[in-house]
Amino acid sequence: MNIRIYTSSSVEGLQDWAHDTDWGWYQGIDEELPALPTLPTNLSPAGSAPLLMVDDSSQRSRAGGDLANAIAVYRWLPDLSPVQASDVRLWVWLCHHVFQEYVRARWPEGSPESLRSHWFFKGRGLGALRRNALSRLWWAVHLTQNPVGQLPEWGSVYQPSDPFEYTALLLERQDVYQALIERSFGSDRRLLFAALEYLRQRNEEERGKASKQIGKELNLILRYRDLGWLRGKFIVDAVSRSMELGAQG
Incomplete structure (x- = not known):
C-alpha cells in the first residue's frame, strides 16, 4: 500500500468542503470526497491496513477497543518517526482514505466541533494530536x-x-x-x-x-x-x- 499525505492547501480545502456540505460524508451520507492534491511519502507499512474494531453499543464500549487499535496502528507503521507523526497532513489523509469507517464508528458525535477535532486537527501540539482519531492512538503507544x-x-x-x-x-x-x-x-x-x-x-x-x-x-x-x-x-x-x-x- 502506498501511503500519501494531503498538501496543506488540500487540508484547508477539505475542511471548507466539509463545512459547505454540512459534514454529510463524515456522518455516512453517500457523497464523493473531492479529488484534492496529495504527495507521496517514503513510509512502508507492514502489510495491509489493520481492521480497527469498534463496539458501538455505548460510549464506554467504543473506547474499549482503543488499546488494541492503538497497538495495531503503531505496528502497521513501524518506520514512522515522531517528526512524521507530527505532520497533520498524514493523519488527515489516513482518516479519509484508509480508516474512514473506523473514525465514523469510534467518533459518531455529529457536532462540527467534534467532527473537526477527530477527522482534522484543532489547535497545535500534543493537544491537537491527542484529539485526532488516529494520531491519538499512535502517540499513546509511542509515548508509553x-x-x-x-x-x-x-x-x-x-x-x-x-x-x-x-x-x-x-x-x-x-x-x-x-x-x-x-x-x-x-x-x-x-x-x-x-x-x-x-x-x-x-x-x-x-x-x-x-x-x-x-x-x-x-x-x-x-x-x-x-x-x-x-x-x-x-x-x-x-x-x-x-x-x-x-x-x-
Whole structure:
C-alpha cells in the first residue's frame, strides 16, 4: 500500500468542503470526497491496513477497543518517526482514505466541533494530536510502550511484563489522556511514567478519582519545584505526595 499525505492547501480545502456540505460524508451520507492534491511519502507499512474494531453499543464500549487499535496502528507503521507523526497532513489523509469507517464508528458525535477535532486537527501540539482519531492512538503507544526500553532507569521502579501496560492505563479514560498528554509535561517520559505508575498502584475506583486530579497536581509540582534532578522512584514519590496533599484540600 502506498501511503500519501494531503498538501496543506488540500487540508484547508477539505475542511471548507466539509463545512459547505454540512459534514454529510463524515456522518455516512453517500457523497464523493473531492479529488484534492496529495504527495507521496517514503513510509512502508507492514502489510495491509489493520481492521480497527469498534463496539458501538455505548460510549464506554467504543473506547474499549482503543488499546488494541492503538497497538495495531503503531505496528502497521513501524518506520514512522515522531517528526512524521507530527505532520497533520498524514493523519488527515489516513482518516479519509484508509480508516474512514473506523473514525465514523469510534467518533459518531455529529457536532462540527467534534467532527473537526477527530477527522482534522484543532489547535497545535500534543493537544491537537491527542484529539485526532488516529494520531491519538499512535502517540499513546509511542509515548508509553516499553518504559524500561525508553528510560532504562525506570527498571528500578517497575518492569512490566506487558510492554503496553502503561499504554492501557493511559487509554483507560479520556480524562487521563487529556490530563497527561495535552499538558507541557506530556512528552517528559519521567513525569509521564511517574503519573502512570501512580495510577497503576491504585484500584479502578481510585484511578477514576485520581484521573480528574493528576494533571492539575503535576502542573502545581512543576510550578513550584525543580524536578530535573529526580530519578526513578523519587519522582514517583513526589507525584504521590502531591496527589495526597491535593486530596486533602
